[in-house]
Amino acid sequence: MGEMDHMQQCALREAFGESSDDGNESISSSIKEAELYGWETVPGIDGLWLCRNFLSETDENLHLSTIHGEGLFTNGSHNQAMRFGDLPGWATNLTGLIRKAICFCALENKDQLAEEFGPLSFDLLWREPLFDQLIVNVYQPGEGICAHIDLMRFEDGIAIVSMESECVMHFSRADKGSEDGFEVRVPILLNPGSLLVLSGEARYLWKHEINRQTGFQMWNEKEIAQKRRTSITLRKLCASKE
Numbered sequence: 573m574g575e576m577d578h579m580q581q582c583a584l585r586e587a588f589g590e591s592s593d594d595g596n597e598s599i600s601s602s603i604k605e606a607e608l609y610g611w612e613t614v615p616g617i618d619g620l621w622l623c624r625n626f627l628s629e630t631d632e633n634l635h636l637s638t639i640h641g642e643g644l645f646t647n648g649s650h651n652q653a654m655r656f657g658d659l660p661g662w663a664t665n666l667t668g669l670i671r672k673a674i675c676f677c678a679l680e681n682k683d684q685l686a687e688e689f690g691p692l693s694f695d696l697l698w699r700e701p702l703f704d705q706l707i708v709n710v711y712q713p714g715e716g717i718c719a720h721i722d723l724m725r726f727e728d729g730i731a732i733v734s735m736e737s738e739c740v741m742h743f744s745r746a747d748k749g750s751e752d753g754f755e756v757r758v759p760i761l762l763n764p765g766s767l768l769v770l771s772g773e774a775r776y777l778w779k780h781e782i783n784r785q786t787g788f789q790m791w792n793e794k795e796i797a798q799k800r801r802t803s804i805t806l807r808k809l810c811a812s813k814e
């Protein structure tokens with residue numbers, strides 16, 4: 573079975589459970605569902621994929637009440653919580669939803685070239701576990717995160733789920749300085765309920781940054797009204813060498 577056929581089988585299994593007798597009907601209804609996710613790529617940044625309709629408002633609210641009600645932020649910090657290894661049940665469910673959304677994207681793009689068909693390669697998408705580290709960040713208005721590349725102790729394939737306030741995340745190349753006085757900065761609007769997936773160049777060659785100081789959160793020439801923003805970042809630690 574080719575990689576694409578395998579992806580398709582996996583997507584169907586994610587969507588309909590183990591047995592799905594009427595293959596053709598399932599495929600066409602899966603493709604319809606796939607379109608609902610609204611996946612986008614970003615021209616010029618390989619490996620960056622954005623799914624605008626990842627969490628419904630109801631699901632977003634459920635996640636927020638779990639996160640803020642779970643006592644995640646008890647170890648002295650009220651704005652960042654980290655978990656390694658076995659993730660809480662809600663995060664394992666979220667991982668399942670991410671896999672499903674990526675499978676649907678692959679299904680929708682099934683007629684395209686292998687490297688274009690989805691946010692994660694087959695190997696990354698089907699590693700086990702997909703993620704074993706979780707960070708929940710809570711940003712008050714004005715707070716953001718400096719330009720960075722995620723640490724090399726994490727594998728390729730990183731997911732960021734955005735909730736509450738929308739914000740602009742900027743991507744800039746890490747390997748090209750601004751000697752010529754010209755730094756490429758690509759703005760991406762992260763709407764609440766969206767899922768951003770980074771792999772390859774987007775993960776290793778581009779820095780990402782959220783600057784929520786006055787004047788930096790511009791979209792369509794208007795400044796975004798800021799509220800609290802909560803994000804969930806999911807990653808996989810590299811296997812230790814010992």
Ligand SMILES: O=C(O)CCC(=O)C(=O)O
Binds near residue numbers: 707709732804
């Ligand atoms: O909060 C976000 O959207 C990004 C978080 C991030 O980049 C990180 O934790 O490395």
Ligand SMILES: [Fe+2]
Binds near residue numbers: 720721780
């Ligand atoms: Fe990051």
